[in-house]
Every structure is written in structure tokens, then in C-alpha cells.
Amino acid sequence: MSASLREEIGYTPSYTLAVFCCKIILMNSEIAKILSEMAMLLEMKGVPFKPRAYEKAAVIIETLEEDIRDTYKKGGLKSLMDISGIGQGIAEKIEEYIKTKQIKDYEHLKKQVPVDVGGLTSIESLGPKSVYKLYKKLGIKTVGQLEKAAKAGKLRDLEGFGEKSEKKLLKGIEFLKTGQGRFILGFVRPTINSILERLRKLPYVEMAEPAGSIRRMQETIGDLDILAISKEPEKVIDYFVKMPEAAHIYGQGPTKVNIRLNNGMDADLRVLKPASFGAALQYFTGDKYHNIALREIAVRKGYKLNEYGLYKGKKLAAGKTEEEIYKKLGLELIPPEIRTNSGEIESALRQAQGKPGGLPQLIDYGSLKGDLQVQTNWTDGQNSIKEMAEAAKKSGLEYIVITDHTKFLAMTGGLDEKKLLRQMKEIDRVQKEVNGIKILKGAEVNILKDGRPDISDEALAKLDVVGGAVHSNFNLSEKEQTQRLIGAMENPNIDIIFHPTGRVIQKREPYKVDMDALIKAAKRTKTILEIDAYPSRLDLKDQHIRKAVEAGVKLSIDSDAHSISHFQYLELGVAQAKRGWASKNDVVNTKNWPEMLKFLK
DNA sequence: GCCGTTTTCGGCCCGACTGTTTTCAGTCG
Numbered sequence: 001m002s003a004s005l006r007e008e009i010g011y012t013p014s015y016t017l018a019v020f021c022c023k024i025i026l027m028n029s030e031i032a033k034i035l036s037e038m039a040m041l042l043e044m045k046g047v048p049f050k051p052r053a054y055e056k057a058a059v060i061i062e063t064l065e066e067d068i069r070d071t072y073k074k075g076g077l078k079s080l081m082d083i084s085g086i087g088q089g090i091a092e093k094i095e096e097y098i099k100t101k102q103i104k105d106y107e108h109l110k111k112q113v114p115v116d117v118g119g120l121t122s123i124e125s126l127g128p129k130s131v132y133k134l135y136k137k138l139g140i141k142t143v144g145q146l147e148k149a150a151k152a153g154k155l156r157d158l159e160g161f162g163e164k165s166e167k168k169l170l171k172g173i174e175f176l177k178t179g180q181g182r183f184i185l186g187f188v189r190p191t192i193n194s195i196l197e198r199l200r201k202l203p204y205v206e207m208a209e210p211a212g213s214i215r216r217m218q219e220t221i222g223d224l225d226i227l228a229i230s231k232e233p234e235k236v237i238d239y240f241v242k243m244p245e246a247a248h249i250y251g252q253g254p255t256k257v258n259i260r261l262n263n264g265m266d267a268d269l270r271v272l273k274p275a276s277f278g279a280a281l282q283y284f285t286g287d288k289y290h291n292i293a294l295r296e297i298a299v300r301k302g303y304k305l306n307e308y309g310l311y312k313g314k315k316l317a318a319g320k321t322e323e324e325i326y327k328k329l330g331l332e333l334i335p336p337e338i339r340t341n342s343g344e345i346e347s348a349l350r351q352a353q354g355k356p357g358g359l360p361q362l363i364d365y366g367s368l369k370g371d372l373q374v375q376t377n378w379t380d381g382q383n384s385i386k387e388m389a390e391a392a393k394k395s396g397l398e399y400i401v402i403t404d405h406t407k408f409l410a411m412t413g414g415l416d417e418k419k420l421l422r423q424m425k426e427i428d429r430v431q432k433e434v435n436g437i438k439i440l441k442g443a444e445v446n447i448l449k450d451g452r453p454d455i456s457d458e459a460l461a462k463l464d465v466v467g468g469a470v471h472s473n474f475n476l477s478e479k480e481q482t483q484r485l486i487g488a489m490e491n492p493n494i495d496i497i498f499h500p501t502g503r504v505i506q507k508r509e510p511y512k513v514d515m516d517a518l519i520k521a522a523k524r525t526k527t528i529l530e531i532d533a534y535p536s537r538l539d540l541k542d543q544h545i546r547k548a549v550e551a552g553v554k555l556s557i558d559s560d561a562h563s564i565s566h567f568q569y570l571e572l573g574v575a576q577a578k579r580g581w582a583s584k585n586d587v588v589n590t591k592n593w594p595e596m597l598k599f600l601k
Numbered sequence: 602g603c604c605g606t607t608t609t610c611g612g613c614c615c616g617a618c619t620g621t622t623t624t625c626a627g628t629c630g
Contacts, residue, residue, distance in 0.1 A: 049613060053602040087603050125619085127628050160627075164620060380614095380630085405630090414614095471630065472617060 027069055029190075031097055032062035033118075034106050035090070040117045041109040044132035051128075053090070060085045061094075063382060063563035072098055115141040123172040124508060125165070133158065147173050176506065182220040183265055184505055185213075186535020186572045191263060192224055195245065202239060204232040207277070211284035215336045217575035219505060219538050224267040225284050233271035240269050276308045278321035283307035289341035290334075297329050297345075305329075327352075335362055337578040362578045363587055368570055370399040370589040370596060372465055373444065373498055373530065373558035378423055379404040379414060382563040385423075386430045389439050391564035399438035399593040401465045402427060403498075406445045406455045415443065417459040424462065438593050440464040444498055449473050451487020453494065460493035465600060467530065469498035470511065478512035485518055489527040495600040496528040496556055501544070505536045515544055522553045526601060528588055529553055531580075533573025534560040545580020554599055555587050 039054035060083060061068060071079050072095065080091035093103050113135060120131045120143060134140040137158055138149055146169065149155055155166045192214060199208040205228055209215070212225035230236045233255045240257055241249050248260040255271045272280050283291065283306065298305040303312055309319025310328055318324040323333045331348040338344045344359065351358025374388055375381035381388070385402055392400045404423065407414040415423060424441050431439050442465035446454040453460060453468060460466050468488040476484065488494050500518065503510035522529050529548055532539040537560060540548070548555060557573035559566050577587060584590045588599045 050602050052613075056603085085603070089602050125628065129627055160621065160625095162621060168620090474618095 027067060027098070028061050028064055031068060031094055032058040034097070034103060035061065035093075037117055038103075038106050038109060040121060040128040040131075041113055043128040044113060044117075053085075053087075056085050057090045059563075060382065063565045065565055068094060069098055116143065119143050120146065122507070123169060123176060125168055125172060130160070133160065143173060143176070175509065178506075182222050182506070183263075184535050185217065185219060185221050186569055188221065188224075188263065188265065191245065191261070191265075195224075195243065195267075196226065198243070199226070199228060199236070199239070202236065204235050205230050206274070209281060211281055212286065215281075215285045216287065216339060217337050217572070217579065219576070222266075224261070224265055226267065226269045227277065227280050227284060228269065228271045229274055229277055230271050236271050237269065274320060275316070276319045278323070278325060279305075279309040279319040280307050282322045282325055285336050285339065287340055290339040290345070293341045293345050294329065297331075301329065303328070332359055334359065335578065337362070337575060338581060340579075360581045361583050363574055363582055363584045363590065365571055365574050366396065367584055367590050368557055368574065368587070369397065369592055370401070370438075370440075371397055371559050371561065371567065371570065372401045372442070372496060372556045372589055373403050373467060373532070373560045374400045375404055375444070375560070375562045376402055378402075378419075380562060385427060385439065386434060387564055388561065389430065389434050389437050392561075392567055393434070393437040395567040395570070397437065397567070399440055399596075401440040401442035403442040403444040403465070403467055405471075406443050406453070414446075415455075417456055420455070420459055421462075440593065442466060444469055445494065446471050447484060447488040449476070449484060451484045451490075453488070453491060457491070457493050460491075463493075464597065465495055466493050467496040467498035468494040470502055474502060474508075474511045476511070478514055481511055482514040482517050485513060486521040486525075489518075489521050489525040492601055494527065496530050497522070498530045498558070498560075499532055499537065499539050500529050501539045501541075503537070503539065505538065507536065510539075516547070519544075519548050519551050519553055522548070523551050526554075526599075528556050528599065531555055531557045531573050531576050531587075532560050533557055533569045533571075533576070534566070535569060535572055538572065538576050540576070540580070542576065542579040545577060545582055549580060549582050549586050555582060556589050557587055558589070 035054045036058035039051040039058065042054065043051040077091050077095055080086055080094055081088060093105065097103050113132065115131060115135050117128065117131055120126055121128060123143065134146060138154060140146050140149055150166050150170050153166065155161045155169070156163050192210065196208055196210060199205050208226055208228040210225065211227050212223070213221040214224065228236055237252060237254070237257045240246065241252060241259060245261045245263070246259050247262040250258040250260065257269050258266065260266050270280065295305045298310060303310050303317060305325070309316045310325050311317060318328045326333045326348065330352055331345065332351040334344050334348050347357060347359045350356065371392060374392070376385050376388055377383060381404070383391070389400060402423070405414040407416040420443065427439050427441055441463045443455070443460070443463055445460065445466055445468050447468045447470050448454055468491070470485070485497060485500070489497065501510035501513065521527070529540060531545065545555065555577065557570060557577055559570045559573070561567055588596050
């Protein structure tokens with residue numbers, strides 16, 4: 001987009017791509033997916049140790065910074081094997097995929113057990129072993145078939161299954177369905193950004209912008225809406241339907257097309273004239289309730305508002321930019337993230353009239369100076385302390401807190417008091433090697449059932465930042481769970497509650513907890529609540545954040561990074577904070593580190 | 602299949618929880 005056009009239409013990007021830009025590496029995710037499926041298929045057959053090697057390799061490739069094809073081009077098989085976690089066997093399979101677009105061993109395994117292993121294992125409590133049993137005994141290959149069998153009571157007679165597991169699986173399937181057809185924003189953004197970037201590069205495209213739930217930065221999105229400006233719409237449409245991601249065309253017209261992408265997501269593209277771009281952007285950004293309220297205001301003022309513009313009779317009154325439309329309606333421009341008709345229109349009205357109670361000054365993308373939850377290969381992270389620090393610095397951060405798990409979580413090799421001390425020494429050593437970023441010492445401490453941390457207070461007192469999190473006993477009663485978390489908040493060493501709801505989007509419900517009581521206790525004990533920015537976590541929902549902000553509770557936005565590529569997710573945490581009406585001052589890690597430390601206990 | 606100041610073989614994170622059992626297998630983190 002040219003600078004003059006940007007100025008002409010008053011364009012402001014819906015989110016900044018520059019700060020935490022997503023690297024688009026589609027081949028890597030394809031290979032990672034295959035390796036991860038191979039891991040499950042091998043696990044089914046009871047093959048020892050190999051599954052873990054494949055799973056590990058899958059994660060490594062998924063989070064690789066570089067396109068694996070480039071790695072391969074540089075030094076062939078050897079450069080693949082130079083990646084820690086990739087040996088000769090898997091390197092050869094990657095080479096085979098790059099050359100032939102398939103892996104024979106994988107095809108062979110799939111032939112032996114032709115089930116939708118990815119789909120089935122995404123049901124909570126269902127792993128590869130059970131999937132295999134269900135296939136062998138009942139011939140179940142898909143989630144649909146499993147649901148049918150469970151409803152017919154056919155599972156309870158299987159060895160290792162009973163009535164309860166039947167019910168649990170049905171519940172898991174139901175939960176999956178509520179998210180069906182929706183995609184977790186953070187996970188599909190690389191694909192979306194890749195498409196947008198290619199569209200923007202076309203010589204006949206002046207501009208291309210996402211609308212809908214993507215622009216509102218919702219946690220999950222149903223489909224992809226793209227608006228473009230071009231004088232040659234047919235050419236744009238033609239390019240769009242011929243993209244490698246285009247799997248199916250539902251309908252195609254001269255200025256509008258609707259396709260299905262190869263990742264299962266539907267995508268709409270509309271090509272517009274500059275005069276109605278703002279109106280279209282407003283109309284397709286929504287949400288529905290916000291738009292209805294806006295149209296009502298328009299009617300009261302004698303206008304008609306639609307996707308082509310704001311009209312007085314037949315005369316176009318506004319349409320080029322969103323700002324002029326809002327202005328004509330007597331409103332301040334409302335940021336896309338808070339367009340939900342939950343008070344933002346009234347606030348925009350007050351602000352335009354110069355009255356108190358206007359729109360909040362929302363936190364900006366790129367305003368985070370630090371990250372308070374970072375895991376390393378001391379526990380379940382992929383990278384070393386140094387690698388994480390350098391990646392964080394590259395993302396524009398001034399400091400990070402190393403927060404590896406403590407001892408209760410044995411799977412992660414959780415740190416005990418001794419190992420924690422050793423890590424602290426290591427951080428001091430690494431700090432001498434890296435400039436321009438401060439590495440603070442911390443931990444993600446497990447909160448035991450009774451609210452106590454799983455590691456001594458003496459050890460915790462030595463750390464700069466301590467986050468407490470629930471990692472077990474998820475299904476306590478609301479009263480017990482709330483008591484447990486408040487107990488943790490009362491600990492003088494626990495500064496932040498990590499994962500305050502414990503949910504995993506589309507996978508696990510949040511644990512039962514009285515959020516109002518939690519917010520109240522956080523205020524009283526000066527405990528920070530975390531907005532976890534990891535795409536499938538986003539622990540605090542927008543409503544929770546709004547309540548916390550109103551109560552004056554401080555928040556932190558953390559990537560929960562387990563790999564160097566995860567710092568890009570911080571942007572999603574900022575989006576979540578925006579949706580919860582949070583300003584920069586509500587978030588402690590917008591401060592530099594000495595200032596941030598002052599907010600801790 | 603991967604890895605190595607326990608290096609080219611022999612280990613490979615392990616405890617809690619659940620639902621099924623009556624001593625354990627599978628899943629999760």
C-alpha cells in the first residue's frame with residue numbers, strides 16, 4: 001500500500017505485523033503433523049521409545065525458525081541432523097518428504113491402522129492406546145463412529161472401558177463440537193498472514209485487510225474475511241482461487257469469492273472501490289450486535305448504514321474510512337477489539353461529547369517490555385536460557401523471567417531447591433554472555449491441593465518473580481478450588497497467579513473457580529493475575545480482565561514460551577487485554593524491569 | 602529413534618489421577 005493511499009483513507013493497521021511477525025513456514029507444519037501422527041501410530045502398536053523421539057522431532061520442527069527446506073538446501077542431510085533431536089532416521093524421512101512429498105513409512109503405518117488418529121486423540125482422555133483398541137475391537141475409525149458406538153452403549157463392554165468412560169468420551173466429543181468449525185486464532189495466523197502478504201504484493205492490489213473476528217482478535221475464528229482494493233477485481237479473484245491453499249470454490253463472481261482452504265477453513269474475499277472501503281471494513285468487522293446498535297443510531301440521525309457507506313437519502317455521506325462513519329454518527333472511532341456492544345458505544349458517545357467516562361486508552365501492541373513466564377530446557381522448554389534470552393531480545397523485549405516448573409511436575413524434570421539454586425547460578429553466568437536483555441530469576445511453582453507451594457518458601461524468597469499455578473486436582477469443587485488459589489495468593493512469595501482459569505481452548509474446560517472472589521483476593525493480597533498469551537490458553541477471558549481492571553488488580557501478559565518462536569504470541573495476549581478494556585498501566589510488564597519489580601510482593 | 606564430562610551402547614521424565622480393576626493400564630502434565 002502506498003503512503004499516499006494510507007493517508008488518503010486514514011488507514012490504521014488492525015494489528016502490527018512488524019513487531020512480533022509470524023514466520024510462515026507451511027512445509028514445517030506439514031512435516032511436524034506427519035511425525036506427530038507417526039508417533040501416535042507407533043505408540044498404538046506398543047513400540048517402545050520411538051514415539052517419544054518422533055513426537056519430540058515434531059515439536060522441534062513445528063517451532064523451527066527457518067523453513068526446513070532452506071536448512072536442507074544449505075547442507076543436505078547433515079544440516080538436518082545438526083538440529084538437536086533429529087538423527088539420521090528422521091532426517092532421512094524429512095529428506096524423503098521434501099523430495100517426494102510423502103514418507104513411505106508413514107503411508108505404511110497408516111495402511112495398517114487407517115484411523116483418524118489426530119481427530120480421535122483430540123478428545124480429552126482418549127490417547128493412542130485406546131484409539132487402537134477401539135479400532136481393533138469395534139472398527140472405530142472416526143469421531144463420528146465413536147460417538148455412535150458410545151451412545152449405543154457399545155464401549156462399556158470393552159476391556160478397560162466402562163459406563164463412566166463412555167460418558168466421559170461423549171462429554172469430550174460434545175466439548176469438541178462446541179469448537180467445531182472454529183480455529184484458534186494464534187494457530188491459523190501464520191496461514192492468514194501468508195495469504196494477506198501475498199495479496200498485498202500483487203501489483204494490481206492497492207490494499208488487503210482482514211475483517212471479522214480476526215480483526216477483532218477473537219480467541220477463535222470461524223472463517224477468514226478479506227477485503228481488498230483493486231481496479232482489476234477479476235485478477236485478484238483469479239489469483240485467490242488459484243492459490244495453493246485453495247481447496248474448493250463454493251462460489252465465484254466478479255468482485256466476490258468464497259472458497260475453502262486446505263486447512264478446512266472457509267475464506268471470503270471481496271474486492272472493493274476505495275470509496276466504500278471504510279464502510280465495508282466497518283460492516284464486515286462487526287460484531288453483529290455492535291453493528292445493529294450502530295445502524296439504529298444511523299436511523300435516528302436520518303441516515304442509512306450498509307456495507308457500501310453511510311447514506312443520507314441516496315447521497316453518500318461517508319464510506320472511505322471507518323473514522324468518518326463513526327464521526328458522522330457522533331461517535332469517537334472505536335477500536336475493533338472492543339466492538340461487542342457492551343458499553344463501548346456509550347463510551348464513544350461520551351468521549352465525542354467531551355464528557356467523562358469515555359473510551360479507555362487501550363494498551364498498544366508492542367508496548368510490552370518484558371515477559372514474565374518463560375520455560376527453558378531445564379524443564380519442558382525446547383531451548384536454553386541463552387537462546388530464550390536472545391530470541392526475546394530479538395522480539396524487542398528488555399527482560400524475561402525464567403520460570404521453569406518446580407518439583408511436583410516430574411514429567412518436566414521439575415526443579416527442586418538444589419536444582420533451582422544451580423539454575424540461578426547458570427542465569428548469572430548466561431547474563432554475562434548476553435547484552436541488552438535482563439534475565440530475571442523465577443519459577444512456575446505448583447500450588448498444592450491445600451494452597452501451599454510445592455517448594456520451600458526459603459527457596460522462593462531467593463527468586464525475583466514467583467508465579468503459582470494449578471497443575472493437578474483440576475476437579476475440586478468451586479469452593480475448594482477458590483480457597484486453594486486464595487491460599488496461594490496469601491503466600492508472601494507468590495507474586496503472580498499463572499493460568500488463573502486453567503482452560504485449554506477447545507480441549508479442556510476451565511476449572512471451577514469463583515472469579516469475583518479471586519479478583520477480590522488478588523486486590524487484597526496485591527497478587528498479579530496472568531493473561532497467558534499462548535494461543536490455546538488465554539486464561540483470563542475478556543470479561544474477567546474487565547472485572548480485574550475495574551477492581552484495580554494488576555495484570556501480566558506472558559507468552560508462556562516453551563520455544564524461541566513463541567514470543568510472537570505476546571501480541572495475542574495484548575489483544576486479549578484490549579478486549580478486556582485494559583490500559584498500559586494495568587499491565588505490569590509494560591514497565592521496565594526495576595519498575596515492574598515494585599509491583600511484586 | 603536419539604543421545605553422549607555415565608559417549609557408539611544402553612539408557613530413555615515419572616507421579617497423580619481415573620476408571621477400571623483387585624494390581625493395573627492409559628492419560629495427562
